[in-house]
Amino acid sequence: MSIITARSLTKTFLVSxxxxxxxxxxxxxxxxxxxxxxxxxxxxxxxxxxxxxGFIGPNxxxxxxxLKMLCGLIHPSYGQALVDGDIPHLRHSSFLKKIxxxxxxxxxLIWDLPPLDSFKVNAAVYGLTDLEARKRIHELANMxxxxxxxxxxxRKLSLGQRMKAELMASLLHRPSVLFLDEPTLxxxxxxxxxxxxxxxxxNKKFKATILLTSHYMADITSLSRRVILIHKGKIFxxxxxxxxxESLSPSRSVNIEFHNIYPRQELEQYxxxxxYQNSYVRFLIPREKLSLSLTSILNRFSVKDLExxxxxxxxxxxxxxxxxxTQNVNIGS
Amino acid sequence: xxFFRALKALLDSQYALMLEYRVEIALWAVxxxxxxIMLGIWVEVDSSNFVELSNEQITRYFLSAxxxxxxxxxxxxxxxxxxxxxxxxxxxxxxxIIPFWRYFTSHVAEQITRIPIVLLMLIVxxxxxxxxxxxxxxxxILLSLLSxxxxxxxxxxxxWCFSMLCFWNERASSIERLLLIPYIFLSGLxxxxxxxxxxxxxxxxxxxxxxxxxxxAQLLSGEKVNIINGFAMLIIWGIIFLCISLxxxxxxLKHYSAMGA
Amino acid sequence: MKDKIITTLKIxxxxxxxxIAIDMEYRLNFFVEIVSVIGNxxxxxxxxxxxxxxxxxxxGWSWNDSLIILGLYTILDGFTTSILQPNLSRIVRxxxxxxxxxxxxxxxxxxxxxxxxxxxxxxxxxxxxGFILIAYSLAVNSRMIQSEMILLGSLMLxxxxxxxxxxxxxLSTLSIWFVKVWNTTEVLRSTLVAGRYxxxxxxxxxRIIFTFVLPIAFLTTVPAEAILGGVSNxxxxxxxxxxxxxxTSSILFWRFALRYYTSASS
Numbered sequence: 001m002s003i004i005t006a007r008s009l010t011k012t013f014l015v016s017x018x019x020x021x022x023x024x025x026x027x028x029x030x031x032x033x034x035x036x037x038x039x040x041x042x043x044x045x046x047x048x049x050x051x052x053x054g055f056i057g058p059n060x061x062x063x064x065x066x067l068k069m070l071c072g073l074i075h076p077s078y079g080q081a082l083v084d085g086d087i088p089h090l091r092h093s094s095f096l097k098k099i100x101x102x103x104x105x106x107x108x109l110i111w112d113l114p115p116l117d118s119f120k121v122n123a124a125v126y127g128l129t130d131l132e133a134r135k136r137i138h139e140l141a142n143m144x145x146x147x148x149x150x151x152x153x154x155r156k157l158s159l160g161q162r163m164k165a166e167l168m169a170s171l172l173h174r175p176s177v178l179f180l181d182e183p184t185l186x187x188x189x190x191x192x193x194x195x196x197x198x199x200x201x202x203n204k205k206f207k208a209t210i211l212l213t214s215h216y217m218a219d220i221t222s223l224s225r226r227v228i229l230i231h232k233g234k235i236f237x238x239x240x241x242x243x244x245x246e247s248l249s250p251s252r253s254v255n256i257e258f259h260n261i262y263p264r265q266e267l268e269q270y271x272x273x274x275x276y277q278n279s280y281v282r283f284l285i286p287r288e289k290l291s292l293s294l295t296s297i298l299n300r301f302s303v304k305d306l307e308x309x310x311x312x313x314x315x316x317x318x319x320x321x322x323x324x325x326t327q328n329v330n331i332g333s
Numbered sequence: 334x335x336f337f338r339a340l341k342a343l344l345d346s347q348y349a350l351m352l353e354y355r356v357e358i359a360l361w362a363v364x365x366x367x368x369x370i371m372l373g374i375w376v377e378v379d380s381s382n383f384v385e386l387s388n389e390q391i392t393r394y395f396l397s398a399x400x401x402x403x404x405x406x407x408x409x410x411x412x413x414x415x416x417x418x419x420x421x422x423x424x425x426x427x428x429x430i431i432p433f434w435r436y437f438t439s440h441v442a443e444q445i446t447r448i449p450i451v452l453l454m455l456i457v458x459x460x461x462x463x464x465x466x467x468x469x470x471x472x473x474i475l476l477s478l479l480s481x482x483x484x485x486x487x488x489x490x491x492x493w494c495f496s497m498l499c500f501w502n503e504r505a506s507s508i509e510r511l512l513l514i515p516y517i518f519l520s521g522l523x524x525x526x527x528x529x530x531x532x533x534x535x536x537x538x539x540x541x542x543x544x545x546x547x548x549x550a551q552l553l554s555g556e557k558v559n560i561i562n563g564f565a566m567l568i569i570w571g572i573i574f575l576c577i578s579l580x581x582x583x584x585x586l587k588h589y590s591a592m593g594a
Numbered sequence: 595m596k597d598k599i600i601t602t603l604k605i606x607x608x609x610x611x612x613x614i615a616i617d618m619e620y621r622l623n624f625f626v627e628i629v630s631v632i633g634n635x636x637x638x639x640x641x642x643x644x645x646x647x648x649x650x651x652x653x654g655w656s657w658n659d660s661l662i663i664l665g666l667y668t669i670l671d672g673f674t675t676s677i678l679q680p681n682l683s684r685i686v687r688x689x690x691x692x693x694x695x696x697x698x699x700x701x702x703x704x705x706x707x708x709x710x711x712x713x714x715x716x717x718x719x720x721x722x723x724g725f726i727l728i729a730y731s732l733a734v735n736s737r738m739i740q741s742e743m744i745l746l747g748s749l750m751l752x753x754x755x756x757x758x759x760x761x762x763x764x765l766s767t768l769s770i771w772f773v774k775v776w777n778t779t780e781v782l783r784s785t786l787v788a789g790r791y792x793x794x795x796x797x798x799x800x801r802i803i804f805t806f807v808l809p810i811a812f813l814t815t816v817p818a819e820a821i822l823g824g825v826s827n828x829x830x831x832x833x834x835x836x837x838x839x840x841x842t843s844s845i846l847f848w849r850f851a852l853r854y855y856t857s858a859s860s
Contacts, residue, residue, distance in 0.1 A: 125701065361780065367787055524645075
């Protein structure tokens with residue numbers, strides 16, 4: 001049984017358009033012209049309990065709008081979402097107690113007071129007893145490695161500490177479905193890693209389902225095996241992250257440092273030469289020819305050092321969106 | 334010369350900004366209805382035995398007061414507090430023009446945006462009450478225009494002085510509520526000065542308040558008024574608050590840089 | 595049902611504890627509020643005395659009776675400072691910053707949350723001085739205070755509080771469509787100033803507006819009449835009907851508006 005299903009989920013916004021300048025302003029004032037924007041266009045997917053799924057797509061692709069429809073903040077224009085048997089936008093309190101929505105660029109903590117005061121408010125709203133609340137605060141604080149900071153006013157906290165406190169406030173009621181929109185936005189690498197580890201722990205410990213969007217591919221690669229690619233409101237890939245990488249880059253990058261300098265023409269038969277600097281050469285070799293090529297290189301030349309890598313996924317995906325080569329990714333899904 | 338070019342550029346950009354806010358400005362202009370409400374009640378009061386103003390004069394006075402109030406609106410304390418709270422003041426301080434002019438031009442730009450809105454409101458008023466329509470003489474219009482400009486300048490300086498408190502206390506704009514009380518009751522906004530008891534009136538005349546509203550309104554409505562005294566008081570108060578504000582600005586800046594905010 | 599009300603009250607109580615803690619950080623406000631209540635009240639009494647002049651009535655109201663109206667106005671002003679202003683002016687900011695999301699995601703009635711999330715102690719001086727003014731005026735009048743009048747008066751006061759709240763909330767709801775409606779509530783507040791004086795003191799056409807369009811008559815004049823024992827049945831029932839109607843509309847309108855909420859992303 002899937003915990004989240006989306007069927008023909010669509011959201012259309014009416015956007016008023018205005019030309020610059022006084023004349024544009026006047027025209028805008030009297031006769032407003034609207035255009036329809038399909039922020040999310042007939043999106044369909046199923047997510048199983050306990051899965052961690054990453055949403056990938058450029059800005060304005062419709063990732064956040066999809067998340068907001070799934071947690072009930074906005075009404076879909078068409079289609080239906082079902083989260084653990086509930087229709088999100090009815091916002092029944094039993095449903096709201098099962099989910100949480102963390103937004104990297106918005107915060108719910110009370111700015112002038114320590115996070116603990118905000119936690120108390122949330123505990124009361126979600127109907128936790130004092131004892132339960134204290135236990136959970138302690139538990140989450142341990143998992144996130146934060147302690148005394150919770151007694152300082154929020155405005156005095158660093159961005160990373162604030163995000164940890166935000167997470168605690170959002171998870172106090174122990175939701176089983178987590179929607180995370182850019183949870184690591186603006187954090188330094190250490191804090192990002194910390195948050196990732198925490199989410200992974202939380203997922204394992206409470207069997208929680210997690211949907212997240214992030215601009216940092218590292219968040220997605222380290223957390224989720226399954227990704228959903230959205231572009232201009234449409235899904236064009238839904239499946240295994242590894243398969244996506246393979247299909248996006250049929251070749252692997254091979255860096256070799258030779259003991260001697262070999263002429264370029266001699267090496268060209270093994271793969272495309274991307275870089276050629278004296279004894280250092282970088283090849284691009286198709287996956288299926290990889291083992292064969294490597295064996296013959298090792299046999300024929302004297303190799304000092306050898307490294308095989310994948311192209312960074314960020315690069316692959318940004319290339320993909322730039323060229324809009326959506327038809328190339330039809331595998332797997 | 335460079336200064337004026339900078340001033341003009343500031344004014345242009347603020348005007349473009351204010352055009353974006355025109356709906357809010359229109360609503361704000363509507364919220365300045367108090368003189369018209371007071372007009373209603375004063376016209377209805379059976380005042381023949383104690384006010385030497387005819388109903389026609391009362392109507393003109395409050396209508397004029399309405400116009401004067403529209404063009405002397407000041408909100409610098411609120412925006413200054415917001416800017417200090419949100420840390421926008423620091424980059425302003427790095428610019429080669431003091432922030433005073435930024436706020437000043439934003440007020441002027443807002444008033445330019447207001448002109449058509451106020452005209453529209455007056456037209457609506459006169460359509461409903463055509464009997465009250467009158468056109469002041471050119472001299473009165475020019476004199477009151479000058480007094481409105483001076484009154485705005487003085488009121489702006491007063492508020493600017495108190496804005497400097499934001500350097501010491503981050504929620505200083507609540508003081509504005511206090512500044513508003515004598516303004517409402519002593520400036521002639523809710524009652525013409527002529528009906529004040531003599532003792533209260535003579536005290537009021539020593540404060541800047543009657544000159545910020547009643548004096549320009551009387552000029553515009555064509556009432557007899559001591560012109561020289563009015564302008565002299567506006568200039569004197571203007572100089573006094575200019576001195577205070579220069580002093581307060583320097584003090585505040587020192588405090589601000591000492592805090593290392 | 596009873597349990598639900600008790601837990602709701604408990605939650606509200608925990609809200610207020612945090613909000614009062616924040617307010618106490620800004621002690622300057624306390625001073626400002628006290629001075630401004632005293633200043634506004636004496637200013638209003640002064641203007642009232644100017645309006646009376648040598649006359650003994652204003653729109654048919656005696657001096658002492660119009661003090662009751664002023665007292666009621668001051669109470670409403672305190673209510674505004676304590677509850678309406680701190681809560682409802684926040685709705686606009688919630689919509690602007692997109693933090694309304696958090697309110698909507700809580701398992702708690704969003705309208706209740708938005709209306710009673712915080713409570714500011716700074717309106718208390720106004721409420722107290724309003725009651726003192728009413729008590730003073732009744733005492734000077736040496737009227738027999740009947741429990742019936744008190745009951746009717748309190749009922750009308752309650753009804754006027756509901757009317758004021760509903761109007762304010764209806765206007766704030768508009769922010770779902772037009773983000774910056776901060777100034778519409780300012781328009782409301784500025785016209786409410788008219789409630790300092792009896793409605794009968796205004797010219798006819800304003801009286802009609804103040805009764806049917808902007809129900810200022812129901813805010814101060816009608817409750818004052820009820821306290822003095824002179825409220826007509828029509829106004830009494832009118833006030834109740836009006837408050838129930840506006841309150842229901844505020845709930846329905848809010849539900850309707852949420853369908854159009856798009857949730858700002860940045």
